[in-house]
Amino acid sequence: GPEEAKRKIVGNLIVDRLDIQLFLETIEMNIKHRTKATEKVFGVVSRGQLLKVERLLFHLKNRLSLSLSDSAYIALVVHLTYAIERIQIGETIRMEEEELLELKRTKEFESSLRIARALERMFNVEIPEAEVGYMTIHLRSANRSFTAEYRIDEIELDIALRTKKLIDFISHKTGYHLNENDSLYEGLVSHLEPAMNRLKEKMRIYNPLTQQIKKDYFLLFMAIEEGVERFFPEIEFPEDEIAFIVLHFGSVLEIKKEETKIHALVVCSSGIGSSKMLASRLKKELPEIAKFDLSSLMELKEIDAASYDMIVSTVPIPYEHIDYIMVSPLLNEDDAVRVKSHIKRKIPYLIEKKRAQESAKESVEETVDMIGMAEQITNYMSVIRSILSHFTIEKKKTTEQHESTMRELMRQVESQGYLERADEVTAGLLEREQQGGLGIPGTEFALFHLKHDFIKKPVFHIYDLDEAYEIKSMDGGQQLMSRMLLMLAPLELGKEGSEMFSLISSSIIESEESMALYGQGTKEEIEQKLHQLFYQFVKEAKW
Template sequence: MHMTARERVLLQALLANEQGLTLQELADVASVSVRTIQRDLPSLAKVAANHQLSLHRGHFLVLEGASTYKLALKEKLQTINAGDFTSDERVGLLLALLLDANEPVKLFALAKELNVTPATVGSDLTKAAEWLEQFGIKLIRKRGYGIAVKGTETNIRQAMSAILSENLTEEAFYEAVYAGQMQNEVASRLLHFVDLETIRLVQSTIQRVKEKHFDDMADQSFIALVVHATLAIERIKQGEQIRMDAGQLEALHKEDSLPVAQELAEALAQTFQITIPEAEIGYLVMHLRGARIGHIQGEPFEQSNAELAGRLKQFIAGMEQDLSVSLAEPSLFQGLLAHLKPALYRVRQGMKIHNPLLEKVKADYAALFAVTAKQASKAFAPLKLPEAEIGFLTLHFGAALERRKRSVSLSALVVCSSGIGSAKMLASRIRQEFPEISSITNASLFDLDKYDPANFDLFISTVKVETNNRQALRVSPMLTADEASLIKANIDELLNEQTITAAPTIRTNVEEKRSFADIKRMASFIDSFLQSVRLVAVDELLAGIRVYCDILEEEGALSEAKQVYDALLARERLGGIGIPGTGLALFHTRLNEIKRPVFVFLDLKTEAQVASMADGNERIKRAILMLAPEALAEQELAFMSFVSILLIGSDDETALFYQGREREITQFLEQKCREFMISYINEGVDQS
C-alpha cells in the first residue's frame, strides 16, 4: 500500500514513542496543524492495519500490535526513501501549505515537509510567488517572521481551487471519494485543504442536483464544482466570508443558471446546516455558467452567438489560410461553438482552466498548436486565451483534420524498379504513414505502359519517371521523413481541391453511425423546415409578427398564436435582436405550442429600429421569424443553430438574406441543408 511522506514521518514517530503521542505532538513532528493530523488519521489507520497493526485513539495516539509486526514496519520505513517530487509538484505543495496556513510558516519547516534543502525551497518559493500573482496574492518572506501569503478571501479561495483542479484528476478524485485511498501523493497532500468526508457529502449532494438539471456535465467540470463548493463550505465554517462586487452580483442574478445555483445552495445548506451567503451563490452561478455541458443549451441562437460566431468564422478562416486546407464542415463549427461559449466565459471571469493533456498536445502537435495560438490571439483579441485553452482548441482542429483524411479514399500508383519485395515494403510504409490512401497498385518500370497514372490520385516512384505529362513523386523504398513530407503536401493539396471543387459524396461504407430511423427523422425535420421558408411583405414589424403568428396557427404550425407572440416579445425585451451590421433582426423562440420548425422572412414596408445584439440599436429592413418546438433532439437543435449561424456568414450570404427573393433564399438554404445532411450521415454533428 502506498504511503505518503507525512504518513511515513508520523509512523516513525509513533514507533519511536511506545507510550503514544498527542495530536499536538504529532502536528509538531510533521510541521502541520492539528486539523491536518486529524484528517490524516483515517488513512494512517489503514496503513497500520495493512501491516497487522492498529491505531488506538485516546488522549494519546498509540500504535498497537505485536512487536514483530512493529519491527517489520520499522525496517520497511527505513528502506523507503521520501517521495521525490518534481519542481512543479513541490511548488504546488508549497502553495497548498501556505494558502492553508493561518500564520507564517518557517522555511526549515517547509524544507522538512518536502525533504529538500532550504535553498531548494527558496528557489521553489520564487516560482510560487509568480504563480500567486495571477490571483492578486502576495508572498511575504521576512527573516524572523517566516513565509505567508496575503490576499483577499476571494483570491485565496480561487487559488486553492486552482491548485486542487490542476492536480486532482478524475482518477485521483475517484480514489479519494469512492475508494477511500489515494495513490497519487501530491493529490493526497493537496486534499488536506478539505476533509474527505466533507468532499463525499458535497459530491453526493451535487450529484442529486446534477441528475436533475445538468446530468451531462463534463467530469472535470463536475469535479471543479465539487472542489469549489467544498472549499466554500470549509471556509464558511471557519468564518471566512467571500465578497463580490454588487454590480457583478446583480448581473449574475440575471443568468439562466441562477435558479439551479439557488437550489444547489439550499441543498448544501441543508446538508451541512449552514447559511450560504448571496455572494457564494453568485460564484456557484459562475461555475455552472462556465461548466462544459455535453450539448448546446438554451435557444438555438442566443444573443451572445452573433459576436462569437463571427469571431469563430474569422478563427477558422485564419486556420485554413495558415494550414492551406479547407475546414468547411458543420461538426467543427458546432463543436467549437459549444466548447467556446463556456470556455470564454471562464476566461473572462478569471476562472482557472486545467488541461491535463496540454504538455502532450504541445509535444505531439507542436506546429498545429502554434498556428492555433496565433489565430486565436487574432480572432479573440483583446481577450488572451491561456495555453490550456489553446490546447483544447488544437484538439478540435486536430480531430477535424483527421476526419478530413478519413472522409476520402485516395488511390496511388507505386512504381519500384528494385523488385516486388521493395515494392511491397514501400507500399507498406505508405499505408502506415497515410491511412487515407486506401488503394495502392504496384507496378514495375517495364509494366508502366499497362497503367494510366491519370487514373490515380497519386503517382509515386523510386526512379525518375514521367508519363502523359505527369511526373511521379520520387522517393526511396524506405520512405524518408522528407519524402513522407513531400507526399503529405501533395495529399493536402488534393484534399483541399476536393473540398473546394468537388461535390460531396455520401460514403457507402458508413460504420452504422446513423440508423435508418435517425436519418429518416432528420430528413423529415429538414424537409419541414424548408417547407416553411417564405418571404412575406408586412406594413409594421410587431403587427406583422402578430398577424403571421395567427396564420401559422391556422396552418397548424402553432397551437397558441398569442402565447408564441408574447414569448417573442419577451425575448426581445431580454436582449437585442438586431444582427449587427446586417439590417436584419432575428425573432426566435422554442415552445411546446410550436409544432414544427418555422423560418419566415418579414419584408418591412419601412425601416424599423430594434436593439442590437451588440451595443446600441440596429436599423432593419427585414425580420426573421425562427420558431422551433421545445422538445428537439440533439441533432435537430444542432441544425437550427447551424441555420441561424448562416445569417452571419459571408458578405454575399448576408446580402442574400437582406435583399434576396424568396426563390433565391430557398435555393441557397436547400444547398446548405444538403451539405448538413451529408455531413450528418457521414460523420454526425458532434456537440462535445
C-alpha cells in the same frame, strides 16, 4: 483577506493541479468502503462532504442538462464542497447587485439555483443569492463535454460566426481545407464559449502541455495566436488557452495524413482536444488503427470496453477489468513503440474476435430495430415538412417601440395557429434578446429564436420591415435591422427537430454568400437553399 480572495486562491490552486485520478479513486474506494469520511481530499475538503456533493451533482447533472468535461465537473464538485464548508462556519460571499442582476439573466443561473436548493436540503444550510451568483460564474466558465448536444435556444451565433472566421483564417494559413469539418467546428464552439466567459471573469485554466504543444506545433500556435487576436480582440487569450485551441486544429491536420485499420478507444481526462490529438497521432504512427472513439474517465464506466480492439489512455484507469496502455497525450517515440508491442501481443485475440464478428454478422443484421429507425426518420421528415410547408417571407409594419412591434408580430403568428399566449412568447423572445444581442454583425438582419411551452408548431419565417431600426448586435454594439428571421419551436421538440433548426442556424453564418442570401434573398432563393440543405442532410444521414 476577504472571503472572495480566500476562495479564489484555493479554487485556483485546485484547478491548476487538479488530480482527476485521486478524485476517481476517492469515489471507487468509497464504494468499496475503504475510506474515512473525515479524511481530506486535495488537503482542503473533507472526503465525506465531497462524496455527498458528488452524488448530488451526478443525479442533478442529466436533469439540468449540464454537460461538463471531467475537469470542469470535478472542479465544480470541489468548489461546491468548499463553499458549503465555508457557509457552515459563517463565511459567505458578497456580490455587487448589478453583477448579480446580470447573472440572473443567464440560462446557467436557473441551474445554479436548483443545485443550491438541493444543497440546502442536504446540508441544512441557507445559501444566499450571492453564492448562487458565484456558482453561475463557475458553470458559465466550465468546459463543456464533447458529448454536449446543441439546442436551438443555446446557440451563440456571435461565437459561431467568429469561430467560422477563425477556421477560414487557419485554413488559409495552413493550406488545408478545414471549413467543412463539422467535428472541428463543434469542438471549437464548445470550447470557446466557456473559455470566453472564463477569461472575462479573470479565471485562468492550467494546461500542463502548453510548452510541449508550443514546441511541437510552433507555426500552428503562432497562427492561432494571430487568429484569436484578430477575431476575438476584446479578449486576451493566455498561452494555456491558445494551446488548447491548437489541440483542436492539430488533431484535424494530423487526421488528414494517414488512413488505418483497428477500432480503438482513446481515453483522456482533459477534454476533447487532447483526445482528438492523441487519436490522430496514433493514426499517423500506426496505420493498423482505422477507427477511434473518444471517452472521458467519467464516461468510461458506461462504455462496453470489450467491444474495442484496444484502449489507449493518457491517465491511469482505476478499473481492474479494463486492459489498456497508458501514453502521453502527444505520443512520443517510446509511447509509439509500446503501443505497437501492445497490438502485437493482442493479434491472436483480435483475429479471433474479427472471425466471431463475421460469423455473427447475419444474426446482428436480423435484430436491427427497424421500428425505432422508421420513427426517427419520420420525426426528421415531419419537422422538415413543417418548416418547408410553412416557410414565408412577409412585409411587416413597424411601430415606434421594438417591444410593441414584437408583440404585434407574435399575435399575428398566434392568429395563424402556430402558438398561443402571444404576449408570454413575446416576453420570452425579449428576455432572450436581453441575454445577448440577436443582430448578425456586418448585416442588417437578426435571428430571433425561442423554445417555449406555448409554441405549438416549428416555425421558420422571415419578415421584411417597412422601416429599419436599431437593435443590439451579437458583438455587443448596435446595428440596423431591416429583416427579421424568426425561429420558433415547441419546448418538447425532440432531438431531430433541434438538429434541423441547428442546421439552418449554422447555414446562415457559413459564408459571406450565405449571410447575403438570408439577409437579402427572395422567398424562392431561400426556399431553394433550405431544400438543398435538407436534401444533403437526408442524403448523408446514417439512419
